Amino acid sequence: MKKVVITGIGAVTSVGNTAADYWNGLISGKCGMRTITRIPLDKHDTTVAAEVDDSFEAEAGKYWKKRQLNATTTTTRMGLASAGEAIADCGxxxxxxxGRKVGVIYGVIDNSFEDYExxxxxxxxxxxxxxELPALVSIRYGFTGPSFNVSTACASxxxxxxxxxQFIESGLCDMVVAGGISNTVTHLVISGFNQLLAMSVNPDPNTAARPFTKNRDGFIMGEGGGTVILESEESAKARGAKIYCELAGAAMCGEAFNLTAPKTDGVGMAESMRMALDNAGLTPDDVDYINAHGTSTGLNDLYETMAVKEVFGKRAYDIPMSSVKASIGHTLGAGxxxxxxxxxxxxxxxxxxxTIHxxxxxxxxxxxxVPNKPQEHKVDVAISNSFGFGGHNATLVLKRYEG
Structure with a gap:
């Protein structure tokens, strides 16, 4: 089976408009949350969000013509900025x-064409x-492989x-531009999650999102866009590309349980992690870091902890597990x-x-x-969990590349 590697990354978040700034923001403990500015707050219980500063538009403008950007919403432009950065980064x-061997796949819940738009x-x-996002990327760069969006809530x-x-392993593609975008802050998004009692009503941006803590009371929405360039090892080596790491495994599964609540005791979450490790040909003993879904809700954080203990046993206590949602909010389709x-x-x-806060x-x-400060820790294998409404679960396994 073909080995799949990652050769480019791009990010727009509330703590930085590029992948480098995003990472520096995470490591420095920066909080990207603030009192909401995009909409009036008089009708909402939640008043805090991780909004992306409008300065990201300059990044989008580096890669896209004005007439293209004028035909998009703010959230789509965040995706375009991340795509442009990642494609430039991969060289x-x-x-x-x-271009016939390049696919473009983005997680898009919707484009947030509401309110001020x-x-x-x-x-x-x-x-x-x-x-629109995958279409524009395909058009701009001449990628004529499969191009589409997928919508599986927070796992998109x-x-x-x-x-x-899978497309690369099958031989359908040699390269895939893959990523996602979050919604922007709108009345419907805030009121909808408030109706479900899923979002924090804490008005303090510095404590509103606090995953895995005793007083957590829900997530805080985050805006943003992210893109990674997947490539076959053969293609990457042939063109002398920098290889960040290997995408060693991936799992997608459904819980068939509830539209909003995770399966009791994290049973579905555990299954997602097991499937991803099996797909990678690895065992729980190989994992050095877990990037948690970690939403700061009562059930998710409890059940994800239970799932990790179920999969990793006593080793669960030795593996650092953090949630970047405390810094950038819950970025939904971009997460x-x-x-x-x-x-x-x-x-x-x-x-x-x-995990700040x-x-x-x-x-x-x-x-x-990983409370409040980064930890030095050699990471050869990391897993990243994404568990969406509807029971749409996914786990990715990233591995140090050994050429």
Missing amino acids: VDTETYD LEKPLNITLKKMPN SAYAIALGK GALEAIACIKAIETGLVPP YDEPDPELDLNY
Whole structure:
């Protein structure tokens, strides 16, 4: 079977507009949350979000023409900025590379064509197309392989990456541009999650999202976009590309249980991790870091902890596990890609990003959640969990590349 490697990364988040700035923000313990500015707050219980600063538009402008950007929503432009960065980072010559062998897959829940976006009533049909992001990437770079979006809630971009791996292993593609975008802050998003009692109502940006702590009360939404370039080892070596790591394994599975609640005791979460490790040909003893789904909700953090203990046994206490959602919020459709990038950088740097805002421990949650400060830790194998509404689960396995 073909080995799949990662040769490019790009990110737009509330703590940085590039992959490097995003990583530096995580490691420095930066909090990307603030009182919401995009919409009036008088009708909402939640008043905090991890909004992306408008300065990201300059990054998008480096790779895309103004007329292309004018036909998109803010959230789609975040994805375009991350795509442009990742494709530039991988160093591919798009004029000579066989575009027929390049796929483009993005996790897109929707393009957030709401609220302030309606003040610019041009290109309405284009802005509402959930497949606009992968279409624009294909058009811009001449990639004529499979191009589409996938929507599996908070696991969307992890599914995109897992599918990209399969496309390369099958020989359908030699390269896949894969990633996802989050929604931007809108009335419908905030009120919808408030109706489900899933979102924190803590008004303090510095404590609103605190995964794995005793007083956690829900997640905080995060804006952003993330892209990784998947490539066959053969293709990457042939063009002398820098290889960040190997995408050694991936799992996609459904819980068939509930639209919003995870399966009792984390049974489905554990199955996702086991399947991914089996796919990678690895065992629980091989894992050095877990990037948790870690939403800061009561059930997720409890059940994910239980699932990790079930899969890893006593080793669970020796493996650092952190949630970057405390820094960048829950980036929904972008989460799988952005959190995979955190794993990639952990492998590269030997630093594990912290779970910031970790204050009072929950007695039921007793693992090493990397509280507040990064930890030096050699990471040869990392896993990244994404567990979405509807029971859509995914786990990615990233491994140090051995050429």
